[in-house]
Amino acid sequence: MAEVTLTNTRKSYGNVDIIHGIDLDIEDGQFVVLVGPSGCGKSTLLRMVAGLETISSGEVAIGGRVVNDIDPKDRDIAMVFQNYALYPHMTVATNMGFSLEHRGTSKSEISERVNWAAGILGLTPLLDRYPRQLSGGQRQRVAMGRAIVRSPQVFLFDEPLSNLDAKLRVVMRGEIKALHDKLRTTMIYVTHDQVEAMTMADKIVVLNAGRIEQSGTPLELYDRPANRFVAGFIGSPAMNFISGKVHADGLAVSGITIPLPEKAKKYIGDDVTVGIRPEHLTVEEGGLAAQVLLVEPMGHETQITVQLADNPITGLFRERLALQAGSGVKIGFKTEALHMFSAKDGHRLE
Amino acid sequence: MKAELSPRAKVMVYGAMCVLLIPFVFPTWWMVTSSFKPVSEIFAFPPRLIPDSWDFTTYGQVFTLQPFAKQYWNSAYIAAIVTVGTMGISSMAGYAFARIRFPFANAIFMVVLLGLLIPSEVTIVPLFQLFLKLGMVNTHWPLILVPIFGAPSVFATFVMRQFFISLPAELEEAARVDGLSRFKIFTKIALPLSRPALASVAIFTFLHSWNLYLEPIVFLSSADKFTLPQALTQFTDAYGGPMWNIQLAAATLTALPVLIVFIIAQKHFVEGLAHTGLKG
Amino acid sequence: MARRDSLAGYLFIAPQLIGIIAFVLLPLCLVFWYSLHEWNVLANTFTYTGAQNYRMLLEDSSLPSVLGATALFSFGLVVLNMSLALLLAVLLNQKLRGIAVFRTLFFSPVVVSLVAWTIVWGFLLQKNGGINGMLLTVGIEGPNWLREPVTAMISVIVVQVFKNVGLNMILFLAALQGVPNELYEAARIDGASSFKQFRRIMLPMISPTILLTSIITIVGSLQVFAQIAVLTQGGPGVSTTVLVYYLYQQAFQFHFFGYGSTLSIMLFVIVAVLTFAQWQLRKRMVFYES
Numbered sequence: 001m002a003e004v005t006l007t008n009t010r011k012s013y014g015n016v017d018i019i020h021g022i023d024l025d026i027e028d029g030q031f032v033v034l035v036g037p038s039g040c041g042k043s044t045l046l047r048m049v050a051g052l053e054t055i056s057s058g059e060v061a062i063g064g065r066v067v068n069d070i071d072p073k074d075r076d077i078a079m080v081f082q083n084y085a086l087y088p089h090m091t092v093a094t095n096m097g098f099s100l101e102h103r104g105t106s107k108s109e110i111s112e113r114v115n116w117a118a119g120i121l122g123l124t125p126l127l128d129r130y131p132r133q134l135s136g137g138q139r140q141r142v143a144m145g146r147a148i149v150r151s152p153q154v155f156l157f158d159e160p161l162s163n164l165d166a167k168l169r170v171v172m173r174g175e176i177k178a179l180h181d182k183l184r185t186t187m188i189y190v191t192h193d194q195v196e197a198m199t200m201a202d203k204i205v206v207l208n209a210g211r212i213e214q215s216g217t218p219l220e221l222y223d224r225p226a227n228r229f230v231a232g233f234i235g236s237p238a239m240n241f242i243s244g245k246v247h248a249d250g251l252a253v254s255g256i257t258i259p260l261p262e263k264a265k266k267y268i269g270d271d272v273t274v275g276i277r278p279e280h281l282t283v284e285e286g287g288l289a290a291q292v293l294l295v296e297p298m299g300h301e302t303q304i305t306v307q308l309a310d311n312p313i314t315g316l317f318r319e320r321l322a323l324q325a326g327s328g329v330k331i332g333f334k335t336e337a338l339h340m341f342s343a344k345d346g347h348r349l350e
Numbered sequence: 351m352k353a354e355l356s357p358r359a360k361v362m363v364y365g366a367m368c369v370l371l372i373p374f375v376f377p378t379w380w381m382v383t384s385s386f387k388p389v390s391e392i393f394a395f396p397p398r399l400i401p402d403s404w405d406f407t408t409y410g411q412v413f414t415l416q417p418f419a420k421q422y423w424n425s426a427y428i429a430a431i432v433t434v435g436t437m438g439i440s441s442m443a444g445y446a447f448a449r450i451r452f453p454f455a456n457a458i459f460m461v462v463l464l465g466l467l468i469p470s471e472v473t474i475v476p477l478f479q480l481f482l483k484l485g486m487v488n489t490h491w492p493l494i495l496v497p498i499f500g501a502p503s504v505f506a507t508f509v510m511r512q513f514f515i516s517l518p519a520e521l522e523e524a525a526r527v528d529g530l531s532r533f534k535i536f537t538k539i540a541l542p543l544s545r546p547a548l549a550s551v552a553i554f555t556f557l558h559s560w561n562l563y564l565e566p567i568v569f570l571s572s573a574d575k576f577t578l579p580q581a582l583t584q585f586t587d588a589y590g591g592p593m594w595n596i597q598l599a600a601a602t603l604t605a606l607p608v609l610i611v612f613i614i615a616q617k618h619f620v621e622g623l624a625h626t627g628l629k630g
Numbered sequence: 631m632a633r634r635d636s637l638a639g640y641l642f643i644a645p646q647l648i649g650i651i652a653f654v655l656l657p658l659c660l661v662f663w664y665s666l667h668e669w670n671v672l673a674n675t676f677t678y679t680g681a682q683n684y685r686m687l688l689e690d691s692s693l694p695s696v697l698g699a700t701a702l703f704s705f706g707l708v709v710l711n712m713s714l715a716l717l718l719a720v721l722l723n724q725k726l727r728g729i730a731v732f733r734t735l736f737f738s739p740v741v742v743s744l745v746a747w748t749i750v751w752g753f754l755l756q757k758n759g760g761i762n763g764m765l766l767t768v769g770i771e772g773p774n775w776l777r778e779p780v781t782a783m784i785s786v787i788v789v790q791v792f793k794n795v796g797l798n799m800i801l802f803l804a805a806l807q808g809v810p811n812e813l814y815e816a817a818r819i820d821g822a823s824s825f826k827q828f829r830r831i832m833l834p835m836i837s838p839t840i841l842l843t844s845i846i847t848i849v850g851s852l853q854v855f856a857q858i859a860v861l862t863q864g865g866p867g868v869s870t871t872v873l874v875y876y877l878y879q880q881a882f883q884f885h886f887f888g889y890g891s892t893l894s895i896m897l898f899v900i901v902a903v904l905t906f907a908q909w910q911l912r913k914r915m916v917f918y919e920s
Contacts (some may be wrong), residue, residue, distance in 0.1 A: 443643045604746045
C-alpha cells in the first residue's frame with residue numbers, strides 16, 4: 001500500500017496540452033475518484049499513473065518512488081479496464097493468475113492466491129469458464145479479481161462500470177466499495193458519473209479541460225462547490241443558475257427580486273450568478289410567481305420544472321404536489337442554502 | 351428483402367438456384383465420373399452421366415505415366431512450407447504495423463504494400479534470371495521463397511494487420527500491466543486471438559500455392575520436380591493430344607482432397623473470407 | 631521502453647521487408663533495366679539498346695490485338711462476374727432452409743484446383759465433348775467452342791467466372807448482411823416494392839463493395855494465365871492471347887527477355903493505375919464503410 005503524489009504533472013501531444021500541471025496528493029488507503037466530463041483528461045491522468053501514457057513533464061510518485069520512467073509492470077499497480085480486457089482465450093483462473101505467472105510466482109502460490117481472490121469476489125464456481133461464458137457483472141468481477149490477486153500497492157479503475165446496466169451498476173458500486181473497506185488499498189477510480197463519485201469516494205477530484213477544478217470529500221464538494229463548474233457538475237438533477245445584479249433587497253432578474261442571504265450585502269452592485277439546488281426550492285404562498293412547464297412524478301419524489309423570469313428552474317419535492325403543466329405556482333427558496341458565484345469567472349463568493 | 355417469402359416465391363428461388371448450380375457442380379461430377387470411363391466411352395453419345403462400365407485402370411496409369419506420387423508430394427510439401435512460413439512472417443509483420451510505433455513505420459508499410467501492386471507475373475523474368483544465377487532453377491526454392499517472402503505474403507500481412515488493428519488496445523495494456531514483454535504480448539495474447547484471421551490466411555495461402563501454375567512451368571523442367579497443376583497437363587499421347595480419362599483421374603486426385611476438406615470445414619473458409627473482406 | 635519497442639518493431643517486420651526488397655523491388659528494378667536491353671540467350675549477349683524495346687511496343691503488329699483481347703477478356707469477366715455474384719448473393723440472402731448448402735456448392739469451384747477445373751472444362755468444351763453432346767440430345771449442333779475466335783473468348787471468360795465468382799458472391803453476401811434490416815422495414819412501411827428496395831436501398835448500401843471488388847476483379851483478370859495456357863494456348867490465332875500470356879510467350883517461349891520485360895513494365899503500369907484508383911476510391915468510401 002502506498003500514497004500517490006502527482007507534482008506539476010503535464011501531458012502534451014505536440015503543442016497541445018491535455019493535462020496542465022496537475023498537483024495531487026493521494027493518501028495511503030484512500031479511495032479517490034477522478035470525475036469530469038468526457039475529454040477532461042481524467043483517463044489520461046490515470047493512464048499516466050499506470051505507465052500506459054508517458055509523462056511530458058512533472059513527476060508521478062508511488063509510495064515515495066518517482067515512477068516516470070518505470071514500466072507499468074514494475075510500478076506495482078493493477079488496473080481494471082473499461083471493457084475489462086479479459087483475455088478471451090484464457091479461463092477465469094488463468095486470467096486471474098496470468099500476471100503472477102509472469103512474475104515467477106510458483107504454481108501452488110498462484111492457485112492459492114487465485115482461490116483467495118475468487119473467494120472474496122464470489123467467483124469460485126466460475127474459475128474454469130471462459131470470459132465469453134460470463135455475464136457483464138461476472139466479467140467485471142473477474143477483472144477486479146485479476147487486479148487483487150497481485151495485492152498491488154495501488155488499484156486503478158478506468159470507468160469500470162460504464163458497460164453495465166443501471167441496476168447492476170448500483171450493485172457493483174457497492175461491491176467495489178466493500179472491497180476497498182476490506183483491502184484498505186489505495187484506489188484511484190475514474191468515472192464521468194458524478195453519482196458514482198459521490199457514493200464511492202473518500203475524496204473526489206473534479207477535472208475539467210485538463211485542470212483540477214476542486215478536490216475534497218463528496219459532501220464538501222456538494223455543500224461548498226468552489227466554482228460554478230463544480231456546482232453544476234456535482235448533484236443530480238443539476239443545480240439551477242440565475243444571473244442578475246445584487247441589490248440591497250436581493251438579486252434583480254428581469255423584473256423580479258430573489259431574496260439573498262445576509263452575506264450578499266458585500267456584493268451590492270455586482271453581477272452575480274446564484275445557484276439553487278433543486279431540493280432547496282419550496283412552494284409557498286409568499287413566493288415568486290412562476291409558470292409550471294413540466295411535472296415529472298417519480299413516486300418517492302416529484303420533479304417540477306417552472307419558468308421563473310425567463311429561466312427554467314428545476315425543483316425536487318418529497319411531497320406530491322397537485323400541479324399541472326401550464327398552471328401558475330408560487331416559488332420560494334431556502335435562502336440560507338443559496339450559492340453565489342462571480343458572474344465574471346464563476347468562482348464561489350462567500 | 352429479409353421478409354419471409356411466400357411459398358411461391360420460395361419455389362422460384364429454389365428453382366433458380368438449382369438451375370444456376372449446374373455449371374458450378376456439374377464439371378466436378380463430370381470430372382469424377384469421366385475419370386472412370388474407358389477411352390471408348392469418353393466421348394460417347396448421348397453423354398453418360400454415370401459410366402456404363404467402370405474402368406479403374408486409369409488411376410493406375412496416372413502413377414505409371416508420371417511420377418505422380420512424387421509430384422503430389424512436391425505440391426503438398428511446398429504448399430505446407432509456404433503456408434506455415436507465410437503465417438509466421440505475415441503475422442509478425444502485420445502485428446508490428448498494427449501495434450508497434452516505430453520510426454518510419456508508415457513509410458515502410460507503403461513499401462511493403464507495393465508488393466500488392468506488383469503481380470508476380472510482372473517480375474517473373476528477372477526472378478527467373480535471379481534464380482538461374484543462384485543455381486536454383488529446376489529446384490523448388492523459387493516456389494517456396496517467392497511466395498513466403500515476396501508479393502503473395504503481402505496480402506496476408508495486410509489481412510493480419512487489419513485484424514490486429516481491430517484487437518482492443520486494452521488487452522495489450524492489461525498485458526503490459528501484467529508484466530509481459532512485447533514479444534510475449536505477441537505470442538501469448540495477440541497470436542492466440544488471431545486464430546480466425548490466421549485460418550483464412552492459411553486457407554488462401556495454401557490454395558494459392560496449390561494452384562500455382564506460371565511459376566512452376568517457368569522454373570521447373572524435370573518431371574520428378576513438377577507440381578500437380580503442371581503435371582496434370584502432361585498426360586498426353588504420342589501425338590501430344592490429351593489422354594482425357596487419365597488426365598481427369600489425375601485432376602480428380604488433385605481436386606478432391608481439397609474439396610472434401612473444404613466441405614468439412616466450409617464454415618471457416620467462407621466466414622474467414624467474409625471477415626477478411628478482401629481477396630488476393 | 632520506446633526504444634526497445636522500436637527495435638521489436640524492426641525485428642518483427644524484417645523478414646517481410648527483406649523479402650519484398652529481394653523478391654519484388656529488386657526484380658522490379660531489374661525488369662526495367664532488362665527492358666532497356668537486347669538480350670540474346672543463344673549468343674549470350676546483353677546489349678544496351680535504350681528505348682528500342684519500347685519503340686517495338688508501338689510497332690508490334692500483334693500487340694493491338696493482344697491488348698484488345700486483354701480488354702475484352704477483362705471487361706467480359708468483370709461484367710459477368712459482378713452480375714452473377716450479385717444475383718447469387720441476393721438469392722442466398724433469403725431466409726430459406728438449406729441455404730447454407732447452396733452457398734457451399736456455389737463456392738466450391740473456388741477450392742477446386744485451378745488446372746483441374748480448367749481441364750474438365752476443356753474436356754467439356756471439345757467438339758465432341760459433354761456440352762455439345764447435351765446440346766445434340768436436344769437437337770442443337772454446338773460449335774467447336776475452343777477453336778473459333780468468338781466462342782473461344784466466351785469460353786475462357788465463362789470458365790474463369792464459374793471458377794471464382796464464389797469469392798465475390800461471399801463478399802457481396804457479407805455486405806448485404808451488413809445492411810441493417812431496419813432499413814428494409816422502414817422502406818416497406820414507406821411503401822417501397824421489393825424491386826424499389828433493391829434499387830434504392832440495397833444497391834446504394836453495397837455500392838462501395840461492388841466498386842472495390844470490381845477493381846480487384848479487373849486486376850485479377852489481368853493475371854489470368856493458367857486457364858488460357860491450358861484451354862486455348864492463346865488461340866485460335868491470337869484471339870485469346872491476353873497480355874500475361876503474350877509476355878510468357880515472348881520471354882519464355884521465344885526467349886525475347888528484353889521485350890518480355892518491356893511487356894512486364896506495361897502490365898505493371900496498368901495494374902498500378904488500377905490499384906491506385908482502388909485506393910483512391912477506398913479513401914472516399916470511408917464514410918460508407920464505417
